[in-house]
Each structure stands twice: as C-alpha cells, then as structure tokens.
Amino acid sequence: MTRRYFRDSGIVNGMRVLDIGSGAGDVAFLAAELVGPQGEVVGTDKSPAAVDAATARPERSLDNVTFRQGDPAELVFEQSFDAIVGRYVLMFNPDPAAMLKRIARHLRPGAIIVFHEVDWSGVKSSPPCPIYDRCNDWIVQTFRKVGTNDSMGFGLHSAFLNAGLPAPTMGLHALIGGGNDVLSGIDLIGDLVITMIPVMEQMGVVTAKDVQPETLIERMRREAIDNASVVVGRSEIGAWARVP
Numbered sequence: 001m002t003r004r005y006f007r008d009s010g011i012v013n014g015m016r017v018l019d020i021g022s023g024a025g026d027v028a029f030l031a032a033e034l035v036g037p038q039g040e041v042v043g044t045d046k047s048p049a050a051v052d053a054a055t056a057r058p059e060r061s062l063d064n065v066t067f068r069q070g071d072p073a074e075l076v077f078e079q080s081f082d083a084i085v086g087r088y089v090l091m092f093n094p095d096p097a098a099m100l101k102r103i104a105r106h107l108r109p110g111a112i113i114v115f116h117e118v119d120w121s122g123v124k125s126s127p128p129c130p131i132y133d134r135c136n137d138w139i140v141q142t143f144r145k146v147g148t149n150d151s152m153g154f155g156l157h158s159a160f161l162n163a164g165l166p167a168p169t170m171g172l173h174a175l176i177g178g179g180n181d182v183l184s185g186i187d188l189i190g191d192l193v194i195t196m197i198p199v200m201e202q203m204g205v206v207t208a209k210d211v212q213p214e215t216l217i218e219r220m221r222r223e224a225i226d227n228a229s230v231v232v233g234r235s236e237i238g239a240w241a242r243v244p
C-alpha cells in the first residue's frame with residue numbers, strides 16, 4: 001500500500017527523498033527502491049535507538065540511504081529535497097499541521113509530499129469475532145489514553161490545508177480476509193497488541209493475563225475460521241500533493 005501511494009504521488013528514479021520518522025528504516029528502503037541508485041534517501045527519527053537499528057540493517061549496504069537522528073522539523077540539510085515521505089508518524093504528534101508546515105521548508109518548489117497514516121473506525125469482523133474486535137478496542141483505548149491519534153488518516157486532508165499545502169489527492173486500502181488468509185491482518189493486530197501490553201497495563205486498559213499473548217493469534221485465527229468470518233483491518237490512508 002505504501003509503495004502504491006508513493007508511486008501514485010510521483011516518486012520516481014533519481015529523486016532525493018526525506019523520510020520523516022524512519023523508525024527501523026522500512027519506508028526509507030522502500031523509497032530507495034523507487035528512486036534507484038541515481039537517487040538518495042535520508043531517514044530521520046528522533047529516537048537514537050531507531051536510528052541505530054535502521055543503520056544496522058543489511059540493506060544499509062545501499063550507499064544512497066543514510067539515517068540522521070533528530071526532529072526533522074528542527075534539522076538543517078545542506079540541499080533541499082524532491083520529496084518528503086512518512087508513514088505512521090503524524091499520528092504520534094500533537095500538531096500534525098504545524099509539523100507538516102515546518103518540514104515542508106526542506107522541499108524545493110514543485111516537490112512532492114506524501115504521508116501514509118491509519119484510521120481505526122472502519123475495523124470490523126463479520127460475522128463478529130469477539131477476540132479480534134476486543135483487540136482493536138484495546139489498541140484504540142490505549143492510543144487515546146497516551147495521546148496517539150487513531151484517526152490521523154482522515155485528519156490528513158485538514159492537516160495539509162492547515163499547513164498551507166494544497167488539498168491532497170488521497171487513497172484508501174485495508175486488509176481483508178478470512179481466518180486462513182495471511183493478509184487478513186489478524187497477525188498484524190495480534191502482534192501489535194502483544195507489543196503494546198506494557199503500555200496497556202500501565203494505562204489500565206488490560207493485563208497480560210487477560211490478553212494471554214502466547215495463544216492470542218491462534219485463538220483469533222481459530223475464531224475467524226470457526227465462524228467463517230471476514231475481518232477488515234484499519235483504513236490505510238495515503239495523501240499526497242505537490243508544493244507550489
């Protein structure tokens with residue numbers, strides 16, 4: 001989905017790309033694939049641990065991908081960029097429009113800005129799978145308690161406008177499938193819940209004992225198979241525009 005949004009936004013061979021909140025580097029390496037050896041990607045993340053992890057990846061042998069630690073809104077770059085990309089990062093920031101405005105100054109005129117964020121409101125299972133539904137509820141409740149925006153995907157339009165950017169072109173995709181379908185998103189939601197257990201406990205949402213992480217994914221899959229259910233994941237929303 002991310003690759004599709006980046007391609008649709010106009011990212012092509014030879015471009016110089018800035019990745020915002022690069023985390024473990026997946027998006028930066030994806031962008032590197034699109035811009036090829038003639039292009040260049042700079043990943044940025046405020047977390048030193050994320051930058052260390054991304055830098056240690058074997059794909060780092062690509063000499064056109066580098067990672068810099070810091071807030072990209074504050075960082076200074078010697079050259080401007082042909083594109084800014086980001087995924088699952090605005091949702092963690094209290095004022096996404098202000099962030100977009102500040103990072104857009106790194107773009108040359110006519111450059112591209114593209115973000116991929118999520119929205120949890122369309123998550124569904126039919127016929128209902130209570131464990132899957134409960135897992136999504138736990139995630140959303142926890143996000144709300146810690147100030148993470150679970151509807152950032154739909155907030156992209158207004159964030160672009162409030163940042164003084166053109167109204168974005170948008171796209172929406174979601175994972176969907178039955179219990180045996182690896183693309184149903186059951187694994188993804190199960191893994192996310194398991195990763196979030198410490199913060200869920202801290203926020204008083206649920207305990208590890210209730211989650212039973214050892215069997216969670218298998219129970220969710222079994223429930224979907226037994227009910228012949230289809231599960232629909234969160235909305236994966238892309239938004240892109242060219243700056244004047």
Ligand SMILES: C[S@@+](CC[C@H](N)C(=O)[O-])C[C@H]1O[C@@H](n2cnc3c(N)ncnc32)[C@H](O)[C@@H]1O
Pocket residue numbers: 020021022023024025026027044045046047050070071072073086087088089092093
């Ligand atoms: C959920 S991860 C996403 C990583 C990557 N973009 C991906 O999709 O695989 C979010 C990352 O954004 C980083 N981040 C959040 N706000 C940031 C900011 N204002 N400046 C730099 N990095 C930020 C976090 O440290 C974290 O590594």
